[in-house]
Amino acid sequence: MDEIDKKILTALQQDARTTHKELSAIAGISTTPVYERVKRLEREGVIKRYVALLDKKKVGKALTVISMVTLKSHKKDVIDKFHEHVLAMPEVMECYHMAGNYDYMLKVLVNDMEEYQKLLVEDLARTEAIANIQSMFVMGEVKQETAYNL
Missing domain, CATH: 1.10.10.10 (Winged helix-like DNA-binding domain superfamily/Winged helix DNA-binding domain)
Known part of the structure; x- marks a missing residue:
């Protein structure tokens, strides 16, 4: 390049x-x-795709939640099942496999606390692979970039 x-x-x-x-x-x-x-x-895959960046509040995704997830086990089948589950959840915008106290960090966008509670209770918490979920709620964004400094 x-x-x-x-x-x-x-x-x-x-x-x-x-x-x-x-x-x-x-x-x-x-x-x-x-x-x-x-x-x-x-x-070559340098340009992966073209997208439109939307105003999350105007499309009903006003609440950003960072969910730190610990799995019950680190066996391949458990990890694969968790990946499969997260990939099927449209509310999960980003998912990172982490080193440290937590196994995964999820960035979840929903309309409000009620929608997150429903997602947590009816979906995430029912996932057999998950041992613990710690949720943090974003109060405001200081910086959000999509462009890499080349």
């Missing part, structure tokens, strides 16, 4: 709808090489 690729990627991270013509002006090369570079970056 060279400096031109980085310029293209930086621009696309700011606005994925940036045209090839606009990218060529930013990168300082003509449109055809920009098109070819973008296609190569997509093929």
Whole structure:
């Protein structure tokens, strides 16, 4: 990846709808090489997908919960079952396998506390693989970035 690729990627991270013509002006090369570079970056998996970033409050996802999860066991089948369960939960926006006091960190977005309580009691807590869940509620966001500094 060279400096031109980085310029293209930086621009696309700011606005994925940036045209090839606009990218060529930013990168300082003509449109055809920009098109070819973008296609190569997509093929190589550097560009995974294009998305629209939504206002979570306006789409009914005002409450962010960080749930720290401890599993009952670290056997492969238990971990696989937990992964499968989490992947099927649309409320779970992010899931990280952790080292330390907890096994997983989940970022859960729901409308309100009542919806989280229902999710916790009727879904997460019923998962056989889970031994403990510690929930923390986000009071405000100080910084949230989606773009990598290249």
